[in-house]
Amino acid sequence: MKAYAYFPGCSSEASARGLSISVDAIAHALGMELNELADWTCCGSTPYGSQREDEAVLVAARNLAIAEKTGLDLVTPCSNCFVTLSTAQSRLKEHPKLARQVSEALSVVGLSYQGKVRVRHLVEVLYNDISPQAIAEKAQQSFNGLKVAPYYGCQLARPDFGFDHPESPQSLDVLVKALGAEPVPFPLKNRCCGGSMIIPEEDMALGLIRKILDNALANGAQCIVTPCPLCQTNLDAYQSRVNGKFKASYNMPVLFVTQLIGLALDVPPAGLGINMNIVSPARVLAHIKTKQEVKSGT
Amino acid sequence: MTEPRISDSSCKSVFLTRPEVAGRLENLPYGGQSLFSRDAHSNRSCYGLAVYANIHGVMSFVEEVAATPGGAGIRACIQCGVCSGSCPMADHMEYPPRKMIAMIRAGLRDEVLSSNAPWHCLSCYMCTVRCPRGVKPTELAHALESLATEHGYRVKDTRTPAMYRSFVQSIRGNGRVHEFGMMFRYFLSTSPMAAIKMTPLAIKLFLRQRMPLVPRHTKGKEDLARIIARFREVRGNP
Incomplete structure (x- = not known):
């Protein structure tokens, strides 16, 4: 400890x-x-x-x-x-x-x-002190190939306080993979979601959010995973407003990476605040299998 | 995208209102008109002005910016434009980052400090990590916001200053940001009608316990207020 x-x-x-x-x-x-x-x-x-x-x-x-x-x-x-x-x-x-x-x-x-x-x-502590291997060993559940778009947001690796690559970060990809999920290629993985500009300049920010949702979907993602509180709110809570503004029909669950890890550790969803998500994460939950099941191919 | 140009007249007016400059221009070849030549729009002519100004020690805006925390990198800029090319908000800025830097060096204080450009910075730091000269345009934008606030500039075409004010009032009042209170204050100060449009989303967040209506009390709040009061005394800047 x-x-x-x-x-x-x-x-x-x-x-x-x-x-x-x-x-x-x-x-x-x-x-x-x-x-x-x-x-x-x-x-x-x-x-x-x-x-x-x-x-x-x-x-x-x-x-x-x-x-x-x-x-x-x-x-x-x-x-x-x-x-x-x-x-x-x-x-x-x-x-x-x-x-x-x-x-x-x-x-x-x-x-x-x-x-x-x-x-x-x-995320840096999870990656360097705890390590993806240790998290994988402790996980009882697997995401069994769930396609995940790892969304870093801006300020995990930029401006650059010594963790991960500022333009092509990999740490979340590795963490997600350790949980049995499949990180999809995601070119906009660390482009800006608009941050707090969603309040005063909503129209501009919705355009940025749309690009990110679109990029995740185009690469086959079934959900987005992020560590950033602002990114999660923008992508999750404002998704319906993106749909309204652009006549789109995105339905992309956006989870915190800590929620994903929690599910793999077999913490019940309610204990991870997953019921607080606005876009339903049901399809993520449906993908979870015990490691035993994954091994035996059932 | 076409960048907005600084007009010759704008350069001239800033310059010629300073008597010490106007007097010196007369001593230059062609009365200094080459500095305002028609083909040397915005940056080139302004760069000429900046060089001229530095030689004669008449301009202080670039010094003022460089002395503000976050503004120190400005002198290193080589005007390559990587910042503007990397900025997700460049299209929405009155002056994209490269142009803004040129304007600061040209001494266009009022134009820069009343523009929406720094306020539209999202702090994504893409320009900062790509800048080959370590200018840190993100921090520069923050420094400009701080200067604009300090000197009471009215900023055009952006509601961000009002939002930031509500945000900081929330911190000074509660010690922490109380999101609901901050949003409430912001919409009241700008557009109460927009608040109505926000209601469905606010209800969704409230029902999921993501928007508590009352701020949580923290003891840190009183300590913070005392520290800030003392800091302002020490800085001599109430």
Whole structure:
């Protein structure tokens, strides 16, 4: 059992409940002890920087300082939190004056930050610390050749904090394969879904979402799997609006990779928040067989 | 796609309103008219202006951008255009990234800070990983948003600033983003009618427990407020 400090991110309390529920459900079985960061707040996300770039770094630094006290690596399942917290670390290194001012502000509540925390994405931890082989060994169920489009989104491998290839990532493909599913070729696997632009500029974002759904379908995918809370909401919840706008009839289940792993570990769907998905994942569930059944070809 | 051009007159007006520049132009061959030559639309003429301005030390916008966290890479740009070619939103931007960088170096402060271009950046970082010079246009866009907000620019043709404001108000009020509250505030401040269009989706999310109506209380919120207050004092920027 390896211990980590855990940063769920704001969306874990709302649109991406399925992500946090499924992470909690698989962590123990995979040998991860996730200790939720005490009194965490927003990571200092992109919109915050648009109002005050310097203050966004401060907001991130508070979370980093709390994590540093634990002496553990800080793991987040949210791609945007991962990039925001990592970028804030670079900023503090590059701007010593800003770093001093941040320290002084943090001292008001007895915190300090030395820049020692290692910020990590959950997928990177699953891949490097736990390993796809170990996950495969622990899996009792197999997806038996289910065709999966592994959708990385932007901020897992970009801008590039040292994990996976920024334009041709492979980690999710390998993880999906370890569960007995078949990752399909997916050229748009890390093109943008529109992110939070879905709220103010919905028409533009729906066009981007459509391209991704179309690309997954054209390559024979039966479902899309993603680690990113924003991507899942855009592709899943806004799918009906894509259909409305483009007179299309997409019916593509979009699961979190942690939900897929949970199903393979034989966690009941409700324990993974799968009932919270908007596009029905019934066809994914129907594909599951026990490894025994797959072996004997029944 | 045709990129919008910066008109000669726009370059000129920015330049000629500065008396120290206008005076110097007279000393150049042909009264500096070559800098505004007709064939040297937008970038070339503006690049000429930027070079001229740097020599004479009259322009500060590029310095201002470079000094903002995230803006430091701007000087390295070689105008290759890989950023604009990689940008999924270039078609929707008043000025795609390459042009925006040229404009910053030409000192077109008002044009850049009131344009929708930085606000349409999705932070997908494709330009950033492809840039051969390490400019980081994504971070540059964030820096420009921050400058536009700080200096009170009214940004045209985008609702993103209103959404970002609601987002940050939610954080300052709750410590975390409360999605429902953020959306509610955003639609109220922009278009309540659009909120009606969103209702069916909101109901679906609510029924699946993905849209709690009340924010969860976090103790971090009070600490955050104290830290921010102190930070603003220290920065001398309330």
